[in-house]
Structures are given as structure tokens and as C-alpha cells.
Amino acid sequence: MRFAFFLRVDRGDTITLSSGGPAGSSQVKKTKAKVVQINQMQMFAPDQYYVWLYEGSQWTTYLGGVIMVTIILAGVMFPLWPPMMRQGVSYLSMAVLGLVGLFFGVSILRLIFYIITVVVASPGIWIFPNLFADVGFVSPQRPLPYTLSCAQRNEFHSLFPTSLAHWARS
Numbered sequence: 001m002r003f004a005f006f007l008r009v010d011r012g013d014t015i016t017l018s019s020g021g022p023a024g025s026s027q028v029k030k031t032k033a034k035v036v037q038i039n040q041m042q043m044f045a046p047d048q049y050y051v052w053l054y055e056g057s058q059w060t061t062y063l064g065g066v067i068m069v070t071i072i073l074a075g076v077m078f079p080l081w082p083p084m085m086r087q088g089v090s091y092l093s094m095a096v097l098g099l100v101g102l103f104f105g106v107s108i109l110r111l112i113f114y115i116i117t118v119v120v121a122s123p124g125i126w127i128f129p130n131l132f133a134d135v136g137f138v139s140p141q142r143p144l145p146y147t148l149s150c151a152q153r154n155e156f157h158s159l160f161p162t163s164l165a166h167w168a169r170s
Contacts, residue, residue, distance in 0.1 A: 005053040008043070009036040107131060 012035035018028050036051060078086070110127045118124035 005055070007051050007053065008039045008041070008045075009049050009051050010039050011036055011049050 014032050014034055016030055017033055018030050036049070039048075078089075081089075106128065110131065113127055114124050
């Protein structure tokens, strides 16, 4: 078989696995399974146990390889590109460099503002507190009331009983 891989294993004790609903409920489904460990001596014997690992079709790996080779060739052949495309890449790289510079500028300004507010109003105020947070693109774009838990949301509405709180409830 093309995409299969066989390994000799040793069978261990039987364990009980549970899945489904919360523990103790009637929706929990219990199954028994044997623990297997890969044997270091990988020799074939008819009376031993084996596992079959199947990786499936490899078309995504081949497609990724073709795309990678195409991108590398396009980068290597940059001097052969038409002048208009080279100028477009130049503008694009300057725009990205400007965004990186803006990011560094904002981070330096926020540090300066924090140092000033530590002196004036301890413990200090961070502007853009999640600037370096490891989050996706969508979560920082959501309004504050939607990112809070139910108790925190009620506390937020009691602190800000304005049209913003009314808007966030609807």
C-alpha cells in the first residue's frame, strides 16, 4: 500500500475511555481499549501485534512543494521582471516598512505615555494594552461588552449607563 506504514507494537493493559456528556451523566459513552507501545525490535513475526498508520493522499504536500518552488523561482528571477512590476514591489515593500515603523512608533509613544502616567497618576495607564498580545485579527476588533463574561458585562453596564451600554445590550 502506498501511503501506509506498519509498526510492531506490544499490547498492554485494558483501559476504559469515556466520551460524551459531563462525568456521571447518562450521556457518557464508555469504551474499552488496549494500551499499545511501539516495540524497539521491528522484526516481522506472525504471532505479534502491528499497527497500521495511514497518512492518506499526499496531494496537499505536492501542491505546497510546487507553490514553494514557483515562489522561489519568481524571487530569483526578480531582475528579469518588467520594470512596472519591480516598481510595484518597491512601493509595496515601502508600505510594509512604513507599517512596521508605525508599529514601533506607537509602541514607543505608549511607553512614554505610560512613564508619564506612572509619575502623575500611579499605577499608570497603558494605551493599547493588547498591542503585543498574541491574538488573532478578529478578537481585537470586537466591542468591549462582547468580549466580557456575563457578570463582567453587567458590571460594565452599571459603570457606563450610556447609549454605548444600551447599544451593547441589543
